Amino acid sequence: MSAFNLGWHIMKERLLAGRMLVIWPLLAMFILFSSWGLSDPKANLPTGLVIDSAYDVMFASTAFIIFSATMGAVLISFDGISRDRLSGVLEVKLSQPIQRSVYARALLIGHWCAIFVPVLILNLIGLVIIWYRMNELPSLEELFIHTLATGLLLLWYTSIQLLASSWAKDMGASIAVGLGIWMLFTLLWLVLTTLAAGLLGVGVENLNSTEYIRIEAIMDLFSPNGVYHHLLEMPLSDTDRGISPLTTSIAAVLWSILPLYLFIRRTERMLP
Amino acid sequence: METSLTLKGVSWRHKVRDASSWKPWAKKDGPGIHSIDLEIQKGTILGLIGPNGAGKTTLMRAICGLYDCEGFDKSCTSRRTGIGYMPEQIRWEGRVSVRSSLQTISLMRDEDIDLDGIIETVGLSSKSEHFLDDLSQGMRQRLSLACALIGEPKILVMDEPLNGLDPLAQRAFCNLLKSLSSKGVAVVISSHQVSDLESFVDRIALLHHGQLLAEGTLPSIRQNLGLKDSAGIVEMICSVTGIEPEDVSLELSNDDLLPFKQHGGEEE
Numbered sequence: 001m002s003a004f005n006l007g008w009h010i011m012k013e014r015l016l017a018g019r020m021l022v023i024w025p026l027l028a029m030f031i032l033f034s035s036w037g038l039s040d041p042k043a044n045l046p047t048g049l050v051i052d053s054a055y056d057v058m059f060a061s062t063a064f065i066i067f068s069a070t071m072g073a074v075l076i077s078f079d080g081i082s083r084d085r086l087s088g089v090l091e092v093k094l095s096q097p098i099q100r101s102v103y104a105r106a107l108l109i110g111h112w113c114a115i116f117v118p119v120l121i122l123n124l125i126g127l128v129i130i131w132y133r134m135n136e137l138p139s140l141e142e143l144f145i146h147t148l149a150t151g152l153l154l155l156w157y158t159s160i161q162l163l164a165s166s167w168a169k170d171m172g173a174s175i176a177v178g179l180g181i182w183m184l185f186t187l188l189w190l191v192l193t194t195l196a197a198g199l200l201g202v203g204v205e206n207l208n209s210t211e212y213i214r215i216e217a218i219m220d221l222f223s224p225n226g227v228y229h230h231l232l233e234m235p236l237s238d239t240d241r242g243i244s245p246l247t248t249s250i251a252a253v254l255w256s257i258l259p260l261y262l263f264i265r266r267t268e269r270m271l272p
Numbered sequence: 273m274e275t276s277l278t279l280k281g282v283s284w285r286h287k288v289r290d291a292s293s294w295k296p297w298a299k300k301d302g303p304g305i306h307s308i309d310l311e312i313q314k315g316t317i318l319g320l321i322g323p324n325g326a327g328k329t330t331l332m333r334a335i336c337g338l339y340d341c342e343g344f345d346k347s348c349t350s351r352r353t354g355i356g357y358m359p360e361q362i363r364w365e366g367r368v369s370v371r372s373s374l375q376t377i378s379l380m381r382d383e384d385i386d387l388d389g390i391i392e393t394v395g396l397s398s399k400s401e402h403f404l405d406d407l408s409q410g411m412r413q414r415l416s417l418a419c420a421l422i423g424e425p426k427i428l429v430m431d432e433p434l435n436g437l438d439p440l441a442q443r444a445f446c447n448l449l450k451s452l453s454s455k456g457v458a459v460v461i462s463s464h465q466v467s468d469l470e471s472f473v474d475r476i477a478l479l480h481h482g483q484l485l486a487e488g489t490l491p492s493i494r495q496n497l498g499l500k501d502s503a504g505i506v507e508m509i510c511s512v513t514g515i516e517p518e519d520v521s522l523e524l525s526n527d528d529l530l531p532f533k534q535h536g537g538e539e540e
Binding site for chain 1: 333349355361
């Protein structure tokens with residue numbers, strides 16, 4: 001009995017679930033279309049972002065990954081535990097001779113793989129599109145960092161959502177918590193950042209000012225999406241927001257450990 | 273007779289919302305089970321009986337290691353290896369096949385499992401590739417039974433297993449339990465189908481207000497409670513709750529019928 005075997009089985013079940021009929025096309029549209037559109041040499045981005053390499057395309061398309069893949073992680077994991085609890089299956093599972101921490105890790109592996117595998121496949125197809133359009137591929141280092149960062153981002157959202165699912169007494173509460181957290185980090189974080197900047201006396205009329213960018217970079221360390229972007233910025237030579245790679249790495253490790261620890265602890269104390 | 277499991281002073285209190293506190297998350301000790309001493313013997317069928325809220329399900333969950341009871345903590349995976357648990361009325365659902373659901377459970381055990389044999393035993397061979405959503409209630413009960421049989425347990429703990437089964441399936445189910453018990457499996461069962469229970473249990477444990485009031489064979493309990501030889505389980509419950517059988521009403525489920533202190537348990 002190992003967390004990996006059980007996790008692999010959970011992943012297969014999740015990949016065959018009905019909701020994947022919605023998640024697959026959504027991911028495909030966001031990831032593949034963004035790779036196609038952003039690798040167009042005539043593309044004129046509203047933010048003034050200059051795209052002149054394959055990695056730039058991958059970097060820019062992560063905005064779409066943040067919208068689609070993280071939502072996919074929430075949609076796949078929201079009933080990871082709450083459904084079993086409501087149906088009574090959790091009683092059967094918790095009465096099995098498996099250590100709760102191993103079961104928690106298996107749940108995490110299964111649900112994380114169920115979203116990471118499709119994203120990885122689509123990213124690889126996106127890479128082919130970029131190569132076809134630009135006749136250029138990112139370096140292996142860039143590809144590694146992009147894949148690692150995407151995997152970590154999905155791991156963070158999966159563990160947060162599974163934690164919510166283990167707390168919630170019903171599936172509605174579970175998805176409400178998951179969506180709330182997704183909205184906070186994906187949509188509302190900018191508001192919190194400007195609020196923090198305002199409180200610190202930094203003018204928010206110019207979002208490109210050095211002071212504001214510095215505060216935004218610090219605030220980003222407290223958000224999974226922000227740490228994701230910090231990680232992705234590491235290979236970019238022309239981007240420096242004042243956060244060292246070491247700080248980014250520590251933030252990534254903390255984001256990996258903390259929700260995971262809370263989820264395992266919660267699973268160990270969980271009652272059916 | 274050889275003992276499969278000994279329970280000594282097992283207690284557990286559920287946490288319930290404390291309505292007297294302004295904090296919405298405040299909890300207080302609620303009902304539970306109190307200092308249960310019980311020996312589960314190899315090859316016997318033990319029937320747990322008692323009115324609603326007596327603590328039958330709580331005791332079963334405690335036996336299966338779902339609660340951190342005193343001397344009985346849930347981290348003890350070795351004890352759980354020998355126990356198969358069938359909770360009351362699981363709503364198996366989803367676009368997952370019967371076989372896949374059983375595979376999930378079998379992967380939680382560190383042993384090779386003959387899933388086909390178990391599926392055949394519970395009569396689900398023709399449905400093994402069906403989705404859970406397509407199963408009838410009776411089939412879902414069979415699937416729950418199959419989960420309990422995974423790993424050839426030495427103790428089977430079954431909460432209301434006859435619910436949702438048609439009379440023929442109930443008979444087959446009882447026959448299966450008798451056959452398992454003759455092979456040395458200890459069975460702990462609770463059921464509201466009292467007439468069926470009387471016909472095949474070897475021993476009875478009578479619970480009320482979370483306390484074990486009597487345990488033994490049917491004749492010995494009748495004798496202890498001063499009941500006639502013809503008295504059945506309903507009469508036993510009536511005897512300990514102080515209700516005349518002809519006055520039985522839904523109030524029987526009321527937890528306040530019998531104060532704890534009358535039976536030496538702790539007072540709420």
